[in-house]
Amino acid sequence: MAYIRPLANGNFRADVRMKGIVKNKTFPTEVLAQAWADKIEHSIKVVPLMDQAQLLALSDTDIEKMGGSDLFEQLGIDLFAIHHQAKLAAINALSKKELLQLSPQDIERMGGAELFIQAGKRIRYKTLREVCNEYLSRWNKKDYQGQMQRVDYWCKLFGDRIMTDIDIFDLREHVDGMIDSGERASTINRKKAVLSSVYKFALSRGYVDENIVRSVVVDDDTKRRDRVLSEYERQRLLKACKESYWDKLYLLVLMAMVTGARKGELMKLRWGDINFKDSTGFLGDTKNGTSRELHFPPVVMAELKRFQEVGTGLIFPSTEKPSQPMDIRKAWAKALKAAQISDKDTFNADGSIKQEKFTFHCLRHGFCSALSDSGKEINQIAKLAGHKSIQTTMRYIHQGREQKRQIVNELAQAFSL
Numbered sequence: 001m002a003y004i005r006p007l008a009n010g011n012f013r014a015d016v017r018m019k020g021i022v023k024n025k026t027f028p029t030e031v032l033a034q035a036w037a038d039k040i041e042h043s044i045k046v047v048p049l050m051d052q053a054q055l056l057a058l059s060d061t062d063i064e065k066m067g068g069s070d071l072f073e074q075l076g077i078d079l080f081a082i083h084h085q086a087k088l089a090a091i092n093a094l095s096k097k098e099l100l101q102l103s104p105q106d107i108e109r110m111g112g113a114e115l116f117i118q119a120g121k122r123i124r125y126k127t128l129r130e131v132c133n134e135y136l137s138r139w140n141k142k143d144y145q146g147q148m149q150r151v152d153y154w155c156k157l158f159g160d161r162i163m164t165d166i167d168i169f170d171l172r173e174h175v176d177g178m179i180d181s182g183e184r185a186s187t188i189n190r191k192k193a194v195l196s197s198v199y200k201f202a203l204s205r206g207y208v209d210e211n212i213v214r215s216v217v218v219d220d221d222t223k224r225r226d227r228v229l230s231e232y233e234r235q236r237l238l239k240a241c242k243e244s245y246w247d248k249l250y251l252l253v254l255m256a257m258v259t260g261a262r263k264g265e266l267m268k269l270r271w272g273d274i275n276f277k278d279s280t281g282f283l284g285d286t287k288n289g290t291s292r293e294l295h296f297p298p299v300v301m302a303e304l305k306r307f308q309e310v311g312t313g314l315i316f317p318s319t320e321k322p323s324q325p326m327d328i329r330k331a332w333a334k335a336l337k338a339a340q341i342s343d344k345d346t347f348n349a350d351g352s353i354k355q356e357k358f359t360f361h362c363l364r365h366g367f368c369s370a371l372s373d374s375g376k377e378i379n380q381i382a383k384l385a386g387h388k389s390i391q392t393t394m395r396y397i398h399q400g401r402e403q404k405r406q407i408v409n410e411l412a413q414a415f416s417l
Contacts, residue, residue: 002037004030016040021074023067043067047075055082080118087111091119126207128166128198129159135201150194163207171195171216179218188218227356228366233341240338246331248316251303253335253363259294260367263360267325272312274304332360 003015007026014033015024023040027033043066055077063069063079072079081088087110094102099121107116107125116125126134132151139147157174158166178188196213203211229237234257241250255266265283273282279301281294296304307315318324336343336358346355 002034002041004033004037006030016044018044021071023071039065040067040071043071044075047072047077052082055079084111084115084118087115088119091116091121094121126163127159128161128163129155131163131202131205131207132159132198134205135198138201147194150191151198153191154195154198163202166212168212168215171213175216175218185218192216192218227358227362229341229358229362233339234366236339237335237341240335243338244331244335246326246328248307248326249328249331249335251300251307252316252328254300254303255294255296256360256363257367258297258300260364261294262364263328267314267316267328269315270312271309271315274315276301276305276308328360 001017003017005013005015007013011026011028012030012033013024013026014037016022016037018041021044025033025036027036047066058066058079063072066072069079091110099116102110110116132155136144136148136151141147158170161170175188175192178191179185192213196211199208199211199213202208238250238253241253244250252266255261256263259281261283269281269283273284275281279296279298281296282291283294284291304315313322314325316326316328318326333343341358342355343357343359345357
């Protein structure tokens with residue numbers, strides 16, 4: 001039954017209640033309202049009586065005039081299924097393997113992703129951006145914001161592309177462009193590593209058949225630095241740090257030398273992380289996501305006690321922003337200069353490297369090398385340095401010429417040679 005009632009603003013509202021269906025709409029005149037109500041009542045009566053041929057013959061305009069697709073749904077008629085009956089039949093006839101092998105072009109030709117979803121079929125229709133969003137939603141490691149920004153780099157390039165439609169040629173072309181523009185191989189490989197992680201995730205979810213990123217190889221011929229200070233250089237550096245305008249540079253460098261901790265790890269240390277009784281420090285936020293304990297010798301503890309504070313403030317705070325770590329670049333550069341240690345590679349006349357530059361991270365390398373030289377087992381070094389992989393530790397240690405000579409001499413003796 002239809003009801004027409006005037007509204008305060010001069011319009012008229014038509015309400016139709018019939019066979020459990022309720023529909024309403026507002027019109028500027030009573031005549032229009034009544035005409036619409038009559039059409040809706042008529043549709044509610046005749047639509048259930050229409051056969052499939054009549055329903056297939058309806059255009060979108062016809063459907064809208066008769067009350068819209070929602071009215072048909074309320075009457076128990078699935079227009080979508082009726083209009084796509086042949087295509088749905090073809091989709092339903094596909095095996096699971098055939099569904100997953102469909103290309104984006106095949107999916108579009110057969111009616112589009114919406115039709116497959118309507119049929120309850122699983123296909124690989126996801127765009128790279130959709131997969132990246134799903135990947136990030138399951139990210140449970142540190143630095144979520146950083147990973148999101150790194151993932152966004154690839155989304156800006158290929159985000160709207162269906163993931164299975166991105167091929168190795170697309171990636172290779174972009175990587176070649178990065179190389180041609182002068183980007184370092186190590187930078188490119190870091191960007192690739194992020195995309196590879198996304199593809200690894202997609203592979204585990206069945207969205208792709210292979211991780212094509214792994215096939216795009218970029219040769220990284222960057223020499224791994226193994227610069228280690230001589231005893232004389234070490235003493236000069238420590239003296240320069242003691243005389244630095246920043247009074248905590250000596251403490252920071254000393255801690256790095258004897259613990260092998262990364263600069264970022266040390267800069268995040270707070271006074272509450274130091275156990276003065278046990279001469280230890282606690283690193284709760286490390287690069288590989290695990291916590292570890294640092295052990296300090298008396299020389300470090302004595303220096304820590306010089307600056308000891310109560311509370312949980314940073315040990316190495318910025319002078320301008322105490323809630324943030326100190327920017328040590330200027331103080332470090334001046335100390336290296338004073339110690340006559342180059343922060344740039346020096347070259348021979350033939351272009352070969354005469355002396356590698358020394359960086360703060362080289363202190364960590366020196367720590368690992370010193371432990372190796374003193375005969376410590378590699379698993380002990382890995383534990384102290386906070387390495388998850390022995391392969392990582394191997395990059396930091398090397399045997400000197402005398403050690404190699406000693407090893408082969410001992411081997412010859414063992415063979416009674």
